Amino acid sequence: MTALVIAEHDNASIKGATLNTVTAAVACGGDVHVLIAGHNAAGAAKAASQIAGVAKVIHADAEGLNHGLAENVAAQVIALAGSYSHILFPATAAGKNVAPRVAALLDVAQLSDITKVISADTFERPIYAGNAIATVQSADKVKVVTVRTTGFDPAAATGGSAAVESATAVADSGKSKFLGAEIAKSDRPELTAAKIIVSGGRALGSSEKFDEVITPLADKLGAAIGASRAAVDAGYAPNDLQVGQTGKIVAPQLYIAAGISGAIQHLAGMKDSKVIVAINKDPEAPIFSVADYGLEADLFEAVPALVKAA
Template identity: 85%
Template sequence: MTTLVIAEHDNKTVKGATLNTVTAAAAIGGDVHVLIAGNAAADAAKAAAQIAGVAKVIHADGAQLDHGLAENIAAQVLAIAGHYSHILFPATASGKNVAPRVAAKLDVGQISDITKVVAPDTFERPIYAGNAIATVQSADKVKVITVRTTGFDAAAATGGSAQVETAAAAADSGKSSFQGSEIAKNDRPELTAAKIIVSGGRALGSSEKFVEVMTPLADKLGAAIGASRAAVDAGYAPNDLQVGQTGKIVAPQLYIAAGISGAIQHLAGMKDSKVIVAINKDPEAPIFSVADYSLEADLFTAVPELVKAL
């Protein structure tokens, strides 16, 4: 029994979500192999070889594998899939783009968003916005799985000594091409990888107040900034800051929620945070039911006072 992890990388380094996925793969048992499919990605392959618990890195290199186009990455996975009992992807935008294509071509069911490995054929995954946990058992010969990275600790990025094996790059599918990208530059930590997140809700009232109140707190803590869907829908914060079921799933060491009521959809995206601090003037706010520390107060008073105290 051997498990293949499809790594996310930038051709130079391996992204953090891959480390969590390696931990999930190790829990299944057997050897863990990692696929680095990219363009001039030798550095990423070397980095993957150092991940603790990885037995082998398969490096496929070609211009058609640049930018992670789903059709071409799926073809690369399928080219080597016959050697594996389990194929794991991080449950990120990229992983969720490729995994269904692989599962469909292999004619197997996809097991999505697992948070626990019960046995090599049995897994737990959240359903109903995290209000229930389903135990899923699969009889498929090859199990195609996406891993909710917040459910597993990250494997150590160093300490491993896996061998790197070169594989022939799959041909360009010709079904898609990379046209360009517009990448927002941000000096703050990336939301899904941040150790501290401060999030604001609709109670902030405007985009100006959102910036005025939340930015000083984030600056003091060296934190990423998040937002509830209500705040995003109201135009107070950009879409890429949204935390929740339809946004980003996060599990930082510290999550501070200011003016967020705690709708089910938001809780589904952050309730695995190690420490949750909630600031809300509504004593009945659902966010208080999951918070480790609750402050019933007006955020426009409490947050500036917190900034001063820090």
């Protein structure tokens, strides 16, 4: 029984979500192999070989794999799939793009967003916006799995010594092509990888107030900035800051929610945070039901006071 982890990388280094996925793969039992599909990605393959728990790295290198086009990566996975009992992807935008194609081509049911491995064929996954946990069992010969990275600790990025094996790259399918990327650059930590997150909600009232109140606290704490869906929909914060079921799933060491009522879809995205601090003037706000520390106060007074005290 061997598991194949489809790595996320930038051709030079491994992205953090891959480390969490390796941990899930190890829990499935047997050896763990990692696929690096890219172009001029020897650096990423070397980094993958050092991950603790990885027995082998498979490096497929071709121009058509350069930007992770789903059709080409799926075809590369299918070319290798016959040797594996489990194929695991991080449940990120990239993983969710490729995994269903692989499952369809293999004619198996995909196991989505798992948070726990019970045995080689049995897993837990959240349903109903995280309000219930389903235990699912698969009898498929090959299990195609996406892993909710917040459910697993990351594997150690160093300490391993796996062999790197070259694989024949599949031909470009020609079904899609990479045109360009517009990437927002920020000095702040990436939201899904941040250890501290300060999030603002609709109660802030405007984008100006959002920046005026949330940014100084985030600066003081070296934190990433998040937002509720209501704040994003109102135009107070950009879409890539949205935390929740329809946004990003996060599990930082510290999550500060200012002016967020705690709608079910928002709680689904952050309730696994290690410590949750809620600031809201409504004592009945649902956010207090999951908060470790709750402050019933006006955020426009409380947050500046925290900044001054920090």
